[in-house]
Amino acid sequence: MPELRVDDPVPGADVFARMAPYVVIACDGERAIGYAFWQRYGANVHVVQLVVDPAARGCGAGRALLEEIRARALAAGCTRWFLYVMRDNLPALRLYGRTGFERALEAWALRIGWPQIDGLAGDGDAVAYTPDPSEEIAIAKRFSLVPELLAAIRARPHITFVALREAAALAGFAALDPTFPRVRPFRVIRTGLARALFEALRPHVDLARPLHVIVEEDRPLVDALLAAGAAVSHELYQLAAPLTVS
Template sequence: MDSNNAPEARLRAADERDYALFARLFLELNTGDETPSEATFRATFLHRMRVFERDGATIGMTIFDKLPEAAYVRIIVIAPEHRARGEGRALMNAIATVLRAEGCKTWRLNVKRDNSAALALYKRMGMRVAYESTAFNLFWSQLDALQTSASAERAVVLAEREDEHVERAWSLPTGQLAQWRARPGNFLLRVERTSDPSDLGAGFVRFEPAFPGAFPLRVREIGSARTLLEACLAQRDLSKDYVRLVVEDNEPFARAMYAAGATTHMELFHMTGSLVSL
């Protein structure tokens, strides 16, 4: 079937009855992460999820986060029985239409480096690899093996008034930090150096104890990752003895993670593209 001649597709907001669909399609992402429980689905994913339908049939689902000028596509899945017929492209085009109508100019996403189908799709949509990143699995017991900071510093809660500066320092889209802060169970911390407390670019982390994940975790000096992770440790979910953390575009930091005994969970590309010239 050529989707160009197919019955019209639409994106609809998900509702509570879509948990079974979410759980089935989440597995298709093959992330190795636990399928979120129904309670987590309701709290974290439901209001962001959209179901892709054609002629009343469910074709796939997506979750994307819209910021004032940029958007992050978090999940896109076409159900296995509908693949390789142009539905992935149709879904991406439907997302782009929504985003453009809301004023977004760029979009971005993370994709596993070995996911050739998704890579082909995103390149077809004009997206390009901006950088490589690695998602690590670190047991909290391995944290002691990570080098400490040479500077006197501590982790402090990132204040709202600091968002703009930190977003600029780490090339995050405007509004990203406020969006994370608003999510239940998210902690935003930054590094404060004794020598220069006004320096807002030494490092920051978003920590989600329930996942448990540290993403993003950006640091100017590797030792600051230990400072931030120790603060995360204090907030951890005691039933989880590990944390998933993502090292983005920072090879020395990735090497330090391996040296500490962390293992690779996923190797990713970060891709970005224009919605204007699409």
């Protein structure tokens, strides 16, 4: 986690056991010098983690790990792969560029406390509710999400889904992991509805801890959260590419 520069708690052995079938390891002789972890969502592959031992960087291990994932994903019939990278991570950006990835969207990891959320202006009279799994296709379509990804997030322990409805129309959606606590995705059809979506999350979290919120392709929402006092943890790109033989 420190090598990836993320605040996530270091996963326990149970989490590593769940990851294991989708982990590839680069070796120099008997010595492990890097690993990558990927996940499959329908025809989409998410390269979630990629780390090479600092002492072994620049020797092709990162490239080899990506190529192994490519081969496995192609064999599984996948057609697209994507990942998130910090905008200042030049070695990773260079490696991904060489591998064929292109910028798909902008994302921000923000931290915001409940006192700041209390200062957010809200508008409209959206109603919050717990979406039924049968609605996930519609949610995915409305907010440009991969439906299989939503199903996978729902299947994880502790996850809470909340949605907003305005009149009869879907107006917001968030998936909360209260243990971190992190919200990803967090989507609203307009900035003024963010307050209502946070309010829907409020009963599910420890109000003393700041929320980590991942915002994608929504600069006005980022600006509103920053104006309310949120802090940027990371600026990210989502990179993506069709999966083809290299």
